[in-house]
Amino acid sequence: MKRILSLLRRAPDVHFGPLEQQLLSILWTRGSATVREVVDDGEIKLAYTTVMTTMDRLFKKQILNRVAEGRAFRYSPRYSQAELEKAAVGQTIRRLLGSSATAASLPLSYLVEAVSEHDAGLLDDLQRLLDQKRRELRSEIRGDRRSGDRRSKETR
Amino acid sequence: MFAARCIGVSLAVFVLLYVFLSLLISQGWKLMRHTLRPSSARGAADLLFALRVLPLGLSVLVTVAFTLPSFLLLEPRSTGEAVGTAPLALGVCCLVLLGAGVARAALAQWRASRALVGWLNGSALMERHIKESGNAVPIFRIGNDAPTLTVAGVCAPKVLVSEVAIAALTSRELRTALRHEIAHAIRYDNLRKLLFRFSAFPAMDELEHAWSEETEMAADDAAVFSFHDALDLAAALIKVSRLGPVESSGELTMALLHSSTALSARVHRLVAWDQAHKPQSRGRWFYVVPAVAAFVIAAVMTYGSVLSQMHVVTEWLVR
Numbered sequence: 153m154k155r156i157l158s159l160l161r162r163a164p165d166v167h168f169g170p171l172e173q174q175l176l177s178i179l180w181t182r183g184s185a186t187v188r189e190v191v192d193d194g195e196i197k198l199a200y201t202t203v204m205t206t207m208d209r210l211f212k213k214q215i216l217n218r219v220a221e222g223r224a225f226r227y228s229p230r231y232s233q234a235e236l237e238k239a240a241v242g243q244t245i246r247r248l249l250g251s252s253a254t255a256a257s258l259p260l261s262y263l264v265e266a267v268s269e270h271d272a273g274l275l276d277d278l279q280r281l282l283d284q285k286r287r288e289l290r291s292e293i294r295g296d297r298r299s300g301d302r303r304s305k306e307t308r
Numbered sequence: 309m310f311a312a313r314c315i316g317v318s319l320a321v322f323v324l325l326y327v328f329l330s331l332l333i334s335q336g337w338k339l340m341r342h343t344l345r346p347s348s349a350r351g352a353a354d355l356l357f358a359l360r361v362l363p364l365g366l367s368v369l370v371t372v373a374f375t376l377p378s379f380l381l382l383e384p385r386s387t388g389e390a391v392g393t394a395p396l397a398l399g400v401c402c403l404v405l406l407g408a409g410v411a412r413a414a415l416a417q418w419r420a421s422r423a424l425v426g427w428l429n430g431s432a433l434m435e436r437h438i439k440e441s442g443n444a445v446p447i448f449r450i451g452n453d454a455p456t457l458t459v460a461g462v463c464a465p466k467v468l469v470s471e472v473a474i475a476a477l478t479s480r481e482l483r484t485a486l487r488h489e490i491a492h493a494i495r496y497d498n499l500r501k502l503l504f505r506f507s508a509f510p511a512m513d514e515l516e517h518a519w520s521e522e523t524e525m526a527a528d529d530a531a532v533f534s535f536h537d538a539l540d541l542a543a544a545l546i547k548v549s550r551l552g553p554v555e556s557s558g559e560l561t562m563a564l565l566h567s568s569t570a571l572s573a574r575v576h577r578l579v580a581w582d583q584a585h586k587p588q589s590r591g592r593w594f595y596v597v598p599a600v601a602a603f604v605i606a607a608v609m610t611y612g613s614v615l616s617q618m619h620v621v622t623e624w625l626v627r
């Protein structure tokens with residue numbers, strides 16, 4: 153939590169472009185990599201310099217760590233995926249609330265609306281589950297009755 | 309001066325023990341629950357309640373049964389010794405702690421009573437559920453500006469059902485939901501909550517929340533006797549949560565639905581209900597009796613030496 157809060161305080165932006173996101177997901181999977189390793193991996197079909205510039209930008213944003221390895225750098229993520237996602241959500245809400253004093257209540261109402269929609273969806277899911285169980289119970293009772301009737305006919 | 313020292317030392321021992329045990333419980337309750345693994349929700353709720361009130365209970369027991377007698381019997385009355393800085397400071401802390409506890413509990417009780425009077429205004433008695441003890445739990449039909457379904461009242465709990473709940477639920481769903489609320493009333497869950505208010509400690513919120521969840525599940529278990537009942541109660545939960553957002557129905561009350569996060573877990577638990585795994589209504593407290601008896605016998609047999617050791621501890625505290 154402290155790490156996330158410090159990230160929120162320090163990092164100017166935790167929202168990333170498509171290439172930045174792609175590089176981050178590669179680094180989360182691999183743990184660490186040099187620019188050459190990322191390019192040779194073949195997942196990103198871009199020039200070495202483009203990848204190098206983007207990784208350097210992520211380092212300057214304090215999202216990546218780097219250590220010298222020969223003439224190049226080995227990059228590794230400073231934060232886990234979950235930590236960055238939490239920080240991004242927190243920053244979005246802070247930005248919404250802080251956009252202007254008069255508009256502060258508006259985004260919050262959107263948020264409440266979104267949560268309510270989520271709750272309604274959850275209730276619908278639970279209702280479907282309940283209906284399914286009720287159907288199962290009814291068919292079980294019918295099956296029991298039928299087998300009971302059959303048995304009583306046989307005894308007669 | 310002797311009386312002042314006696315009170316100061318007793319309060320100091322109480323507060324030291326209370327804080328130490330509270331810290332221990334607030335950090336170690338999860339481990340205890342994991343180790344003991346109660347077989348039912350009721351067992352889990354009872355265990356969590358026992359752990360929650362353990363610091364207060366044990367501190368009172370040690371103070372009354374050991375600290376006070378050891379001081380009265382073994383401390384020479386003739387010495388003109390002062391109270392001492394440490395017992396004085398700790399005694400003041402203890403009085404502040406107890407005062408805050410009394411104030412919190414009194415405030416909660418006052419709010420709960422005021423809310424109950426408001427809800428009962430214009431209400432009608434529906435029926436009375438007779439408890440095993442012979443006392444009755446009254447069920448009131450109340451207006452719509454009150455919680456949908458709840459138990460209110462500390463020493464004489466009452467079940468309150470709003471008009472909207474009666475209209476929304478089928479008779480079977482309502483009956484099962486009422487059984488859930490009656491289970492809370494029979495177990496005096498509001499009184500337990502009042503005890504939590506009295507014995508407040510900052511890091512106990514998580515334990516209280518866990519107790520609350522387990523208590524709800526225990527009440528679900530008490531209300532359900534068949535798979536049909538389980539589905540009825542699940543339907544009642546969903547319908548009640550559709551009636552309005554889940555919000556606190558007031559202090560010292562037990563609503564049918566107390567948190568939206570628990571709803572999903574409870575419904576999933578109910579639709580997976582299994583007759584074979586229906587928890588027994590009688591707990592396993594029978595096994596606790598020999599342990600308590602052994603503790604009492606040991607305490608009586610070693611009482612003299614315990615008192616003298618306690619006196620050594622209090623002497624160290626006074627120094």
